[in-house]
Amino acid sequence: MLPIPDPLHGLGSFYSAAALAKKLPQQQALVRTGRWTGTGIHGRDLIGKTLGIIGLGKTGTELARLVMPFHMHLLPTLQCRSSARRIPGMCNW
Numbered sequence: 002m003l004p005i006p007d008p009l010h011g012l013g014s015f016y017s018a019a020a021l022a023k024k025l026p027q028q029q030a031l032v033r034t035g036r037w038t039g040t041g042i043h044g045r046d047l048i049g050k051t052l053g054i055i056g057l058g059k060t061g062t063e064l065a066r067l068v069m070p071f072h073m074h075l076l077p078t079l080q081c082r083s084s085a086r087r088i089p090g091m092c093n094w
Contacts, residue, residue: 015068050071051074
């Protein structure tokens with residue numbers, strides 16, 4: 002049975018990557034200064050992008066699982082752990 006990782010670590014990493022891709026810090030700055038127009042800064046989609054993951058322990062494996070629906074290309078820095086190999090498609094790079 003695959004050990005269940007703490008989902009908050011991987012989820013937090015995913016939220017951070019998505020926020021940066023969508024340029025949320027820049028959009029928030031516009032809102033705070035009253036210069037938000039609703040157009041202009043939109044950021045990029047995550048679909049098909051490349052994501053580097055440092056280590057495939059519990060957090061890295063959970064992050065890799067979370068981005069699978071976005072068909073992202075994964076570039077891990079360490080070998081895929083045996084627990085990650087149990088998830089279909091996880092170690093196909």
